[in-house]
Amino acid sequence: MEKFDTIIIGAGPGGLAAGSKLAAAGQNVTIIENNLWGGTCPNRGCDPKKVFIAAVEARDKVAQLKGKGFSDVPFVNWSEIEKFKETFTDPVSKGSKDGAINAGITTIDGEPKFISENELVVNEATYSADHFIIATGQRPSYLDIKGKENLLSSTDFLSLKQMPKTVAIIGAGYIAFEMATIANATGAKVHVIHHNGHPLKAFDQDYVNELVKQLEQKGVEFHFNVDTKEIVKDNDQFTIKADNLNLPTDLVIGATGRIPNTDFLDLTKANVKTDKHGVVVNSKLQSSNDKIFAIGDVVSTKAPKLTPVAGFEANYVSEVILQETTEDLQLPLIPTVVYGSPKLAKVGAQTGSKVVDQDVTGWFSYRHSNEPVAKVKIFLNEQEQIIGATVLSQEADSFINLLTKAIEQKMTHQDVQKEILAYPTAASDLEYLF
Numbered sequence: 001m002e003k004f005d006t007i008i009i010g011a012g013p014g015g016l017a018a019g020s021k022l023a024a025a026g027q028n029v030t031i032i033e034n035n036l037w038g039g040t041c042p043n044r045g046c047d048p049k050k051v052f053i054a055a056v057e058a059r060d061k062v063a064q065l066k067g068k069g070f071s072d073v074p075f076v077n078w079s080e081i082e083k084f085k086e087t088f089t090d091p092v093s094k095g096s097k098d099g100a101i102n103a104g105i106t107t108i109d110g111e112p113k114f115i116s117e118n119e120l121v122v123n124e125a126t127y128s129a130d131h132f133i134i135a136t137g138q139r140p141s142y143l144d145i146k147g148k149e150n151l152l153s154s155t156d157f158l159s160l161k162q163m164p165k166t167v168a169i170i171g172a173g174y175i176a177f178e179m180a181t182i183a184n185a186t187g188a189k190v191h192v193i194h195h196n197g198h199p200l201k202a203f204d205q206d207y208v209n210e211l212v213k214q215l216e217q218k219g220v221e222f223h224f225n226v227d228t229k230e231i232v233k234d235n236d237q238f239t240i241k242a243d244n245l246n247l248p249t250d251l252v253i254g255a256t257g258r259i260p261n262t263d264f265l266d267l268t269k270a271n272v273k274t275d276k277h278g279v280v281v282n283s284k285l286q287s288s289n290d291k292i293f294a295i296g297d298v299v300s301t302k303a304p305k306l307t308p309v310a311g312f313e314a315n316y317v318s319e320v321i322l323q324e325t326t327e328d329l330q331l332p333l334i335p336t337v338v339y340g341s342p343k344l345a346k347v348g349a350q351t352g353s354k355v356v357d358q359d360v361t362g363w364f365s366y367r368h369s370n371e372p373v374a375k376v377k378i379f380l381n382e383q384e385q386i387i388g389a390t391v392l393s394q395e396a397d398s399f400i401n402l403l404t405k406a407i408e409q410k411m412t413h414q415d416v417q418k419e420i421l422a423y424p425t426a427a428s429d430l431e432y433l434f
């Protein structure tokens with residue numbers, strides 16, 4: 001039986017980051033992966049999605065300037081972008097695995113199963129370790145309805161070879177809004193079907209309503225309070241059936257959330273407790289077996305399931321294992337962005353002693369490219385320091401990072417006035433916003 005200092009299960013952003021740090025510190029590390037090395041983000045998540053979003057951004061800019069220098073809104077060729085996307089995704093798995101090998105990590109492809117509190121079996125070989133890190137992420141969860149085998153996932157969507165005429169998306173979270181934005185810009189008639197009236201429920205509902213309105217103006221049709229009961233397949237066509245809907249479509253994407261990859265690992269044999277959100281951990285990301293940690297999307301905590309969070313937790317757990325820290329995990333502020341059209345971003349507190357809500361659509365930073373809408377909400381505490389923000393605009397992704405820094409530095413209006421920021425940009429407007 002081979003013994004390692006640390007065995008990591010899952011080679012996504014979390015597992016690979018932990019592996020690199022532990023190996024660089026001289027540990028004997030192995031990573032076990034059962035699918036593509038690199039994990040969700042670069043293979044079937046953030047990165048391929050952003051390649052399509054680049055096309056949405058380019059098309060939006062031209063569409064806004066129609067009659068102001070441009071005469072035609074360009075047709076966006078899905079198949080060409082999909083091929084371009086493959087130039088990013090195709091090399092990921094080999095590159096990630098080679099990177100791990102070059103970092104001195106032992107790499108294993110297979111399906112590990114725990115057989116005791118410190119041993120697992122993979123490819124019929126038994127391995128033990130002083131510590132384990134579970135970094136197995138999540139996978140799409142599908143509605144348990146009649147015809148559920150007809151649902152495609154975001155992974156399937158991002159690998160379509162052609163964009164069909166009609167796309168229906170069930171759910172109204174991050175993935176639904178982003179796929180709807182992309183399918184709409186690449187020529188499909190898009191329907192979003194949601195079981196209640198609260199899309200993107202963790203975001204400011206005024207701004208979400210504005211985002212819905214903007215997408216509706218681009219042709220996306222939202223069906224709220226529709227509880228999908230069945231998906232009927234007839235040759236290459238599908239019909240979505242609910243009490244109050246009967247919708248024919250060329251394909252149906254299920255975007256109703258993701259479930260943790262905790263099954264298949266025989267975690268009970270390792271005395272690791274799980275719930276429906278993932279591995280249950282303490283404030284040091286230790287599971288009920290204190291030698292087994294969990295990081296990233298597979299952890300059952302309220303922390304947003306995002307790539308930088310997985311990376312941060314990987315560094316933290318590595319430090320705990322290397323005895324470089326005895327502190328509890330302290331996650332910093334976590335900005336988050338829905339890559340819609342426009343983008344919706346938020347960071348920090350969403351209430352405050354003072355709330356500044358500015359419609360900045362007419363401000364030069366947005367009007368020079370004829371953006372249809374731009375809004376910024378800033379939340380201040382009693383000392384008038386910025387403690388949170390929500391932004392809806394095409395620049396929301398970069399602007400929210402600046403606001404994150406402003407919150408970390410507890411900046412007030414006076415502090416902002418002492419800065420010089422490149423003009424004209426969304427950032428240079430900050431001093432006039434509150």
Ligand SMILES: Cc1cc2nc3c(=O)[nH]c(=O)nc-3n(C[C@H](O)[C@H](O)[C@H](O)COP(=O)(O)OP(=O)(O)OC[C@H]3O[C@@H](n4cnc5c(N)ncnc54)[C@H](O)[C@@H]3O)c2cc1C
Nearest residue numbers: 010012013014034039040045046136137296297305306307
């Ligand atoms: C469509 C989409 C878009 C996204 N966009 C963004 C974005 O814009 N920004 C952002 O920050 N985040 C985004 N995310 C979320 C981001 O992808 C995840 O937060 C991130 O990948 C989590 O990293 P992880 O290492 O915890 O898990 P993962 O990246 O999921 O990696 C887990 C790895 O474990 C492997 N694995 C699973 N089970 C086993 C097993 N039994 N044995 C061995 N290996 C196993 C998997 O194959 C995978 O390689 C997006 C996600 C999706 C689905």
Ligand SMILES: NC(=O)c1ccc[n+]([C@@H]2O[C@H](COP(=O)([O-])OP(=O)(O)OC[C@H]3O[C@@H](n4cnc5c(N)ncnc54)[C@H](O)[C@@H]3O)[C@@H](O)[C@H]2O)c1
Nearest residue numbers: 171172173174175176194195255256257258305337338339
């Ligand atoms: N830009 C980003 O950072 C980004 C992008 C995509 C995904 N992600 C990550 O991936 C995670 C998963 O994304 P997601 O969009 O699948 O999940 P989500 O939790 O954001 O949204 C799921 C949606 O499905 C709805 N839903 C649940 N049951 C339903 C039903 N029976 N019928 C109709 N709708 C139903 C929920 O109300 C919710 O609106 C996100 O939470 C996020 O952490 C991040």
